[in-house]
Structures are given as structure tokens and as C-alpha cells.
Amino acid sequence: MPAKAKWAQLADNIRERIESGELAPGDKLPSTAQLKLEHGVSATVVRQAILVLQMQGWVEGVHGVGVFVAERPEGPLMRP
Template sequence: MPAKAKWAQLADHIRGQIASGELAPGDKLPSTAQLCQEHGVSTIVVRQAIFALRTEGLVEGVQGVGVFVAERPDGQHQS
């Protein structure tokens, strides 16, 4: 089986942070530049990962401000 794409690995990492509560609804994700540096990936990889998370409804982008963890639409709350 081929290795998972870098963007998918990054998306999994962020998804895990959201699931564990490390990143809570309303929290701002690190900037693209910070994520590139922390994970040793390109801007395109970060953008693809964020796009995937946006498609899943886990994060939402605010133009010129940043990307934030979305509120849970199903009413789930971490306890």
C-alpha cells in the first residue's frame, strides 16, 4: 500500500487535535507558514489539508483573519 499523502497526514493530525480537544471550537489554527515549518511541508500541502477539513465541516476560514475550528453542528461537546 502506498504511503499516505502528506496533506492527508497533516489533515489527520489536525483532525486528531480537534477530536482530543487540544483544538476546541473557535480556536484559531496556526498560520500556513507555521504549519509548513512545524510539519516540514509546502504551502500547497497545508492548503490541501485545510481544504479537506473545510469540506468535512471541521474548520472554517475567515478571509484575511485565519482558519478556525468550527462549532460542532451535531451538538457534541467534549467532556
């Protein structure tokens, strides 16, 4: 089985941090630069992971401000 893409690994990591409560609804995610350093990945990898999490409803971006953990909806969130 091939290794999981780096963006998918990063998305999983952020999703786990949200599920565990380490990142709560309304919390701001670390910046792209911080995530790059923390995980040893490129900005493209960070952007792809965030985009997937946005599409799944886990986070929401505010242009020029940052990316925040989304309020939890009533139903289950999408999983990969």
C-alpha cells in the same frame, strides 16, 4: 500499501488535535507558515489539508483573518 499523501497526514493530525480537545471550537489554527515549519511540508500541502477539513466541516476560514475550528454540529463530522 502506498504511503498516505502528506496533505492527508496533515489533515489527520489537525483532525486528531480537534477530537482530543487540544483545539477547541473557535480556536484559530496555526498559520500556513507555522504549519509548514512544524510539519516540514509546502504551503500547497497545508492549503490542501485545510481545504479538505473545510469541506468535511472541521474548520472554517475567514478571509484575511485565519482558519478556525468549527462549532461541532449535532451529527457526526465527515471522516476520510
